[in-house]
Amino acid sequence: MGHLFASRALLSRKSFIREILKVTQSPSIISFAGGLPNPKFFPVDEIKNAAVKVMETDGANTLQYTITEGLPSLREWISRRYARRGVDIKPDEILITNGAQQAVAIIGKTFLEKNDHVVMEKPGYLGAIQAFEFYETIFNQIDIGEDGIDTAELRKVLDAQDIQLAYLIPNFQNPTGNVYSEAKRRETAELLKKREILLVEDEAYYELRFEGKPLPSIREYYDTNHILLGSFSKIISPGFRVGWCCAKKPLMEKLVVAKQANDLHTSHFTQKVIAQYLADNDIDRQIQRIIGQYSRQCRCMLEMIPRYFPPEVQYTKPTGGMFVWATLPEGWSSEELFDVAIAKDVAFVPGNAFCSDASLGSSMRLNFTNSDEDKIEEGIKRLGSAIKELFSKKKKTSVIA
Amino acid sequence: MGHLFASRALLSRKSFIREILKVTQSPSIISFAGGLPNPKFFPVDEIKNAAVKVMETDGANTLQYTITEGLPSLREWISRRYARRGVDIKPDEILITNGAQQAVAIIGKTFLEKNDHVVMEKPGYLGAIQAFEFYETIFNQIDIGEDGIDTAELRKVLDAQDIQLAYLIPNFQNPTGNVYSEAKRRETAELLKKREILLVEDEAYYELRFEGKPLPSIREYYDTNHILLGSFSKIISPGFRVGWCCAKKPLMEKLVVAKQANDLHTSHFTQKVIAQYLADNDIDRQIQRIIGQYSRQCRCMLEMIPRYFPPEVQYTKPTGGMFVWATLPEGWSSEELFDVAIAKDVAFVPGNAFCSDASLGSSMRLNFTNSDEDKIEEGIKRLGSAIKELFSKKKKTSVIA
Numbered sequence A, B: 001m002g003h004l005f006a007s008r009a010l011l012s013r014k015s016f017i018r019e020i021l022k023v024t025q026s027p028s029i030i031s032f033a034g035g036l037p038n039p040k041f042f043p044v045d046e047i048k049n050a051a052v053k054v055m056e057t058d059g060a061n062t063l064q065y066t067i068t069e070g071l072p073s074l075r076e077w078i079s080r081r082y083a084r085r086g087v088d089i090k091p092d093e094i095l096i097t098n099g100a101q102q103a104v105a106i107i108g109k110t111f112l113e114k115n116d117h118v119v120m121e122k123p124g125y126l127g128a129i130q131a132f133e134f135y136e137t138i139f140n141q142i143d144i145g146e147d148g149i150d151t152a153e154l155r156k157v158l159d160a161q162d163i164q165l166a167y168l169i170p171n172f173q174n175p176t177g178n179v180y181s182e183a184k185r186r187e188t189a190e191l192l193k194k195r196e197i198l199l200v201e202d203e204a205y206y207e208l209r210f211e212g213k214p215l216p217s218i219r220e221y222y223d224t225n226h227i228l229l230g231s232f233s234k235i236i237s238p239g240f241r242v243g244w245c246c247a248k249k250p251l252m253e254k255l256v257v258a259k260q261a262n263d264l265h266t267s268h269f270t271q272k273v274i275a276q277y278l279a280d281n282d283i284d285r286q287i288q289r290i291i292g293q294y295s296r297q298c299r300c301m302l303e304m305i306p307r308y309f310p311p312e313v314q315y316t317k318p319t320g321g322m323f324v325w326a327t328l329p330e331g332w333s334s335e336e337l338f339d340v341a342i343a344k345d346v347a348f349v350p351g352n353a354f355c356s357d358a359s360l361g362s363s364m365r366l367n368f369t370n371s372d373e374d375k376i377e378e379g380i381k382r383l384g385s386a387i388k389e390l391f392s393k394k395k396k397t398s399v400i401a
Helices: A007-011 A016-023 A044-063 A072-084 A099-111 A126-133 A151-160 A182-194 A249-263 A268-280 A283-308 A334-343 A373-400 B007-011 B016-023 B044-063 B072-084 B099-111 B126-133 B151-160 B182-194 B249-263 B268-280 B283-308 B334-343 B373-400
Strands: A094-097 A117-122 A138-145 A163-168 A198-202 A226-231 A243-246 A323-327 A363-367 B094-097 B117-122 B138-145 B163-168 B198-202 B226-231 B243-246 B323-327 B363-367
Touching: A007 B099, A007 B249, A044 A268, A044 B044, A072 A094, A072 A243, A072 A268, A094 A099, A094 A249, A099 A126, A099 A163, A099 A198, A099 A226, A099 A243, A099 A249, A099 B007, A099 B249, A117 A126, A117 A151, A126 A138, A126 B249, A138 A151, A151 A182, A249 B007, A249 B099, A249 B126, A268 B268, A283 A323, A283 A373, A334 A363, A334 A373, B044 B268, B072 B094, B072 B243, B072 B268, B094 B099, B094 B249, B099 B126, B099 B163, B099 B198, B099 B226, B099 B243, B099 B249, B117 B126, B117 B151, B126 B138, B138 B151, B151 B182, B283 B323, B283 B373, B334 B363, B334 B373
Parallel strands: A117 A138, A117 A163, A163 A198, A198 A226, B117 B138, B117 B163, B163 B198, B198 B226
Antiparallel strands: A094 A243, A226 A243, A323 A363, B094 B243, B226 B243, B323 B363
């Protein structure tokens, strides 16, 4: 036998975040590491009632196999929701997946050949790096600033490289929390459209807006070679694993085949329960409850950072989403900080998890959605003290050396 | 852009079975096409009660993300179930997947390079052909007879080719319903073991035994480069999409990474509901109910075939599972028969769906689990009349020609 594992499997790595989650199970640790919603806002009773109703009215059918594309009533609901914001996506342009993550994975499977070039933000979504690196792609990560991706840099990369696809998160990007301005959305669309590059636009955080008005999707300006991703994970339940992707017919046909070969279809039961929940409840009220609390938690973190961190630490000021991105002064390592922080019972994700070339070693991602305000204050205090300890230790070390 | 789709996506085809399912939605059609369980035996009330209990006792946690490997209590249950039949598989050697199909897909992703050779039965499981052909593999399908795979042919293929993995279904094989004898299991294990070839042993139909004693898994004789697949689809609900795969640590580590990049984890909710159902109900009683009825349906089909089919048609006589495999005399096409049959409101899957080289054009798969006995009688009658019509039409055609 020439090989045991496929070479793609040897390149792939376990998610550092999910490995960290194992370290941070201890109840004494305050974890800003995960990307977990606050479980206080899970609609437990409403989901229970929806499950009962589904089983009482259509139980046997719910337990049977269903079509790969996904539950028609759920796809119709998603289509209507898009229509409400002026986006025309038909139900048969929607495929239900196991969270948006599975959509990313089947996109990789459908479009990426070995050595294909992919554009992502820098820092970028770890789950997409993981999914795409299975197909032995080459990452071109482009800096994302407060108002979105650096379009001058994007243009340079597009001129220099034959890019197969771009994966972008224009709203409350993971991990920075940054939002693309309308101008940046338009410019990005123009650059990609001219070259007909496939754009995967991930709107998993779209609904988690604390202030300001929603901006149009990049799809508004470029909708042909385009796949839009969405998810119920941030507004109903991540444990359900129900998300979706939208694409026009020629792309959708291939995505359906990839999904079918993957697991036939997403759980019929979870799809039916979510559709029932959406029919019987006001999702906008649910979203308002969540963002009310998340915006308080975010504000708390943004108030505590300048209080407890040394002033040299820079950080983003999100207006939505789940994360703050903080950066130590050049030369300081967030991985070294991680060890000091864990000893003080506080955790985060070091920045190198969010790039393919270990060039974000001074940064870190801080999640504010899974900790209440008192924990956020205490956690930022511990982390500030860890940063100060790191700074002083290093100084001491250099004196001794 | 050099290509839009990856070449693996261009090779892949939609499942003919699932396309047929769309044609056969009409209530007037009697369909032997799908591989669907009889919905009469879905434990609807028990699942409802389990869902209520899970949400009432551990709701918020159930809606949160969980670990990729799968719910510990569910993996412990599966491990204990193996122990009951003398098979030693630890909970951490089990990964929960979205049905056994997802296990097949992530095995393809983890082990198969382009142009790798794969061994399967002929006819073989369509879902595995679909999953593996995404990785541009070369299929070596080996005839399966009444007592299992043709081991002489297997030896020849193994001597001639560098085989990367073998995918086999030793119990009530899909689509033939055949069972490997103990001697065949042992011989197969020896042939693979000598060459250290990865064996994927799919036991999705293991529990659906109508008569006789269970036989040891091939794993009994070769457990190192081995992955064992199982599923709740045939005994509880296929719509839930909960199955699993078992492997020793070095293989399992890579499978977990592939699963993680795919969809983070299988729905926490469905895993918890199944675990609760298993804790509160006697699964063996459920299995007895199912196999009691399925064995009556199978017997009915095996009685009706000789009554209504021309005697030249050959067919298997399963002692479990979900399918009968029938073969027209050489030269007759089951695809031509399909059109005649659909006009008479009866459907099946033509044999070529179960091989990679269109060499099973005379055969067909008949499912007996999703039709009650009266429908089986009527359906086989219609199909017999369709076969006779095909035979007579053809004769006429040849006379005219």
